[in-house]
Amino acid sequence: MANVKVEQDVVIDRLMSVFQSVGYDGASLSELATATGLQKASLYHRFPGGKQAMANAVLDHVAGLIDNQLANVLQSSAPAPVRLSSALTIIRQIYDGGRLACVLRALSHGTATGLFREPIAGIFRTWVAAFDHLARDFGFDTRTAQRLAESTLIRVQGSLILAQTLQNPGIFDQVLLDIETDFRSQQ
Amino acid sequence: MANVKVEQDVVIDRLMSVFQSVGYDGASLSELATATGLQKASLYHRFPGGKQAMANAVLDHVAGLIDNQLANVLQSSAPAPVRLSSALTIIRQIYDGGRLACVLRALSHGTATGLFREPIAGIFRTWVAAFDHLARDFGFDTRTAQRLAESTLIRVQGSLILAQTLQNPGIFDQVLLDIETDFRSQQ
């Protein structure tokens, strides 16, 4: 069965889903093959570097998402409060309202720890820089803007952990509201 | 070599270190054996349930730590600000100033996801309840106290992720200072 060409974008999307839900060590080649609808050997044809290359492709994809969606929105010409709301909507969608784990965190542990730290750090820095830009537009001073920007990522990551462990997505929603409040407190 | 009795407390402590640094799926029986100074068969003698039982023993140990150290300190008879400072000092020590990952998060992913969610959730609830108690003593209203308490855990977990990925423990330190400031803002 199968034997029909699967678009690379679709393959990467499905690889991401698997890493997201079971982590790097937890993702077996068999599971990755099933999820993509390809055989293991076909996956190796597309990703000669094996599982590590697959994870790197996923990270490239995520870096593009953050760059093209989040960072783009935050640096558009719209009024700052509008940009903030748009960004939070994107974040809400990315994590399905707190129900999905962050694939960056999933690729931060176990055997994967050292392998992907730098690309993940790059994505984190992009995120923080984008919110830092926004915070300054809101009128915060340099130091406060930096801290508020870091705080958005800290609270999103932390609230995802609690939301999933306590099976209460509301925790994630509340944090997004808190973030919005913090930015608007400057106006 | 070896063949000398290793205290169970020491064994559990070393198991914890391994899970903490490489996660559940990343921790092989060989590595757990090496770390504890026991052979695999000896580990199975002490933990007939295998790796899963070892992780559960670690979680029991952590639950005890949180109960006997953190929760105890937060509900002592000392003045609220003193209790807060003591608690934050304990947290700083537990995570070695942001350099150590949280073993609870390490046991939240991959194959382990479903296995340990409930015990971890229990530890999270104990943490939040203890800080909630403190926040009320500081004079916060019920709703604000609950949110501030959740926020301590959210920010500690989130800042650990950033501190380790960006290799900047200062992020963790700063968050602990922020938490202290938030509590004292009520005075």
Next chain:
DNA sequence: GTCTATAGCTAGATAGAC
């Protein structure tokens, strides 16, 4: 560029001597 088949290895777990 996909497939079937399999190599080579390490995983988690157990048997049984001492």
Next chain:
DNA sequence: GTCTATCTAGCTATAGAC
């Protein structure tokens, strides 16, 4: 209660036909 030795299953990765 520890050890050595070993089992089976699953892993990552590759060979080679089509």
